[in-house]
Amino acid sequence: MKYHALFKWAFMIAGALALWVANAAPATAQQRGTIRGTVREASSQRPVAGVQVFVPGTQMSTTTDAQGRFELAGVPAGGAQVRVRAPGYSSALATTMVVGGQAVTVDFALNTSVIALDEVVVTGTGAAAERKQLGNTIATVRADVIETAPVKSFSEAIAAREPGVSLLPSSGMAGEGARVRIRGNASLSMNNEPVVYVDGVRSDAGSVGFQPTGQVSMLDNINPETIERVEILKGAAAATLYGSEASAGVIQIFTKKGTQGRPRFSFRIDQGGSRFPADRMKDNWGFARNQAQADRLNAIHRGTAVDANGNPVATIQPFQVVGFPNVSSKSTWATGYDASYSATVAGGGADAVYNLAVRFTRDNGPFDVSEVVGPFFIDQLPFEPGKIDFNRKWHGSGNVTLFPKDRVTLSAGFFFTDVQHQTPANANNIYGVTGATLFAKPETGNCARSIDRGLGGAFGEDPDRPGHCAGPGNPWGNVAFATVRENAFSEDQAHVDHFNANLRAGYTPVQGRLSMDLTLGVDITNSREHQFVPWGNNVDVFSTRVPLGHKSL
Numbered sequence: 001m002k003y004h005a006l007f008k009w010a011f012m013i014a015g016a017l018a019l020w021v022a023n024a025a026p027a028t029a030q031q032r033g034t035i036r037g038t039v040r041e042a043s044s045q046r047p048v049a050g051v052q053v054f055v056p057g058t059q060m061s062t063t064t065d066a067q068g069r070f071e072l073a074g075v076p077a078g079g080a081q082v083r084v085r086a087p088g089y090s091s092a093l094a095t096t097m098v099v100g101g102q103a104v105t106v107d108f109a110l111n112t113s114v115i116a117l118d119e120v121v122v123t124g125t126g127a128a129a130e131r132k133q134l135g136n137t138i139a140t141v142r143a144d145v146i147e148t149a150p151v152k153s154f155s156e157a158i159a160a161r162e163p164g165v166s167l168l169p170s171s172g173m174a175g176e177g178a179r180v181r182i183r184g185n186a187s188l189s190m191n192n193e194p195v196v197y198v199d200g201v202r203s204d205a206g207s208v209g210f211q212p213t214g215q216v217s218m219l220d221n222i223n224p225e226t227i228e229r230v231e232i233l234k235g236a237a238a239a240t241l242y243g244s245e246a247s248a249g250v251i252q253i254f255t256k257k258g259t260q261g262r263p264r265f266s267f268r269i270d271q272g273g274s275r276f277p278a279d280r281m282k283d284n285w286g287f288a289r290n291q292a293q294a295d296r297l298n299a300i301h302r303g304t305a306v307d308a309n310g311n312p313v314a315t316i317q318p319f320q321v322v323g324f325p326n327v328s329s330k331s332t333w334a335t336g337y338d339a340s341y342s343a344t345v346a347g348g349g350a351d352a353v354y355n356l357a358v359r360f361t362r363d364n365g366p367f368d369v370s371e372v373v374g375p376f377f378i379d380q381l382p383f384e385p386g387k388i389d390f391n392r393k394w395h396g397s398g399n400v401t402l403f404p405k406d407r408v409t410l411s412a413g414f415f416f417t418d419v420q421h422q423t424p425a426n427a428n429n430i431y432g433v434t435g436a437t438l439f440a441k442p443e444t445g446n447c448a449r450s451i452d453r454g455l456g457g458a459f460g461e462d463p464d465r466p467g468h469c470a471g472p473g474n475p476w477g478n479v480a481f482a483t484v485r486e487n488a489f490s491e492d493q494a495h496v497d498h499f500n501a502n503l504r505a506g507y508t509p510v511q512g513r514l515s516m517d518l519t520l521g522v523d524i525t526n527s528r529e530h531q532f533v534p535w536g537n538n539v540d541v542f543s544t545r546v547p548l549g550h551k552s553l
Contacts, residue, residue: 031077032098041109042110052084053072055075060074079097090113094106094108138232141162142229154220165232173423175390175423177215177220179192193206205251208529216391221395221498229254232249258354265344268343271337274365284326284477286321286444299461305322307320327437356397356398357395361391368389390421393417411502417496419495435487436478440484441476444479453472461475482543486540486543487543489533492531497526529552530553531553
């Protein structure tokens with residue numbers, strides 16, 4: 001009996017997903033197009049094979065075939081940029097206009113490039129060296145590239161800047177960082193995160209947060225505005241120089257130092273907004289099996305249903321297939337807001353130079369459960385309405401370099417970051433709000449609990465909010481786990497303090513021939529993670545998850 005019920009639910013869910021995909025595919029195809037073209041060498045017009053072709057800021061990428069041809073499918077309609085990169089050639093960037101359901105052609109002619117062999121980099125040998133003296137590849141991302149890019153975090157600053165360096169995005173909630181991969185995954189058993197050094201001191205580059213929700217990346221605790229350059233060591237050379245733990249690569253971050261002269265002040269303010277695409281979550285489709293069910297749906301949803309052509313359905317009839325707007329697309333998204341304020345001062349004289357910086361960021365994402373929770377239960381939320389998708393950071397950093405004597409250098413540097421992060425249950429989580437909307441079957445929804453309390457209309461519907469009950473109920477028709485509203489009562493928070501400091505002493509007894517350098521450092525991370533589900537969270541009397549509440553630290 002148990003297995004029969006299990007298979008029954010499995011087939012019902014599979015059927016609902018198949019119906020959703022079938023109806024979503026035509027709309028998606030109309031809103032996306034294809035970019036294709038050929039990459040050739042500029043001088044000889046020969047096709048170039050194995051060229052990396054990608055759309056910056058997305059996971060859309062491919063490589064050219066033996067004839068130099070490529071094709072990128074599923075590109076969102078509108079303006080798009082395409083970048084190509086290949087060893088031995090200069091990278092190229094093209095801008096085009098993608099039309100939904102059509103293909104556009106973009107061709108490239110690449111010029112051969114001379115490798116910057118004279119550029120000085122720092123390797124694991126402890127001294128600066130020219131590229132041509134090294135037997136391994138080192139990529140460099142400089143401050144001028146980061147400063148002109150619209151980035152809010154360090155992981156965004158290095159995204160798509162060098163071939164082989166890619167980011168695995170998180171769920172997209174506010175403050176959730178991406179995972180960095182250098183030349184893909186290096187091991188099946190070991191950690192695939194690169195080792196990170198800041199001014200010669202090992203820095204925590206892990207993540208904190210409750211699984212399976214999105215994670216806060218410790219790599220983003222570094223203020224991108226204080227970075228002078230980033231050196232990325234790829235391949236087996238990283239493990240040779242830094243040990244087996246660095247088999248996934250090494251990222252070395254060098255922060256800005258002061259320069260001689262009068263104090264120079266700089267201030268920067270960035271503000272922005274964000275909205276979730278309204279058409280991303282497709283309608284839930286179904287039909288009423290009898291007149292009584294059709295009457296109930298007409299009362300609860302009141303003209304919000306649509307037919308196969310997208311036209312509103314005034315009155316739902318039995319066995320008429322209709323689409324109900326996904327509750328996630330209409331009731332859990334608002335307008336997000338983010339802001340960043342930063343200030344720096346740098347200067348110095350013949351005996352000392354300094355660079356100090358402070359930065360404050362606040363990101364209140366577009367995810368909001370106020371509408372789906374409704375006025376009847378809004379006061380029972382364990383968090384402030386409108387702040388379930390929230391991230392706040394304070395950055396402070398400084399560098400001071402002293403020149404007490406000829407050939408002697410003393411320096412000290414630090415950065416401190418305070419992070420407050422709150423995120424809804426998301427990602428691959430059956431108790432997430434968005435996940436519950438995908439399980440929804442509105443045609444089976446009802447407001448019986450509201451009727452029992454004498455709330456709303458004849459069917460318990462909310463007279464002011466179509467698609468909602470006046471009080472408790474399951475208008476979304478969730479058939480397992482919990483209702484959409486009950487899943488909104490989970491609170492996941494993380495508070496992180498990250499401190500990194502270094503002391504360095506340098507002595508050069510023989511100029512240009514012998515130098516000695518001593519570096520001492522410390523990296524301290526203090527994280528407090530908090531997950532809370534309040535007592536009485538089963539407000540619709542449906543969920544049996546933890547009706548008495550739950551708290552994890």
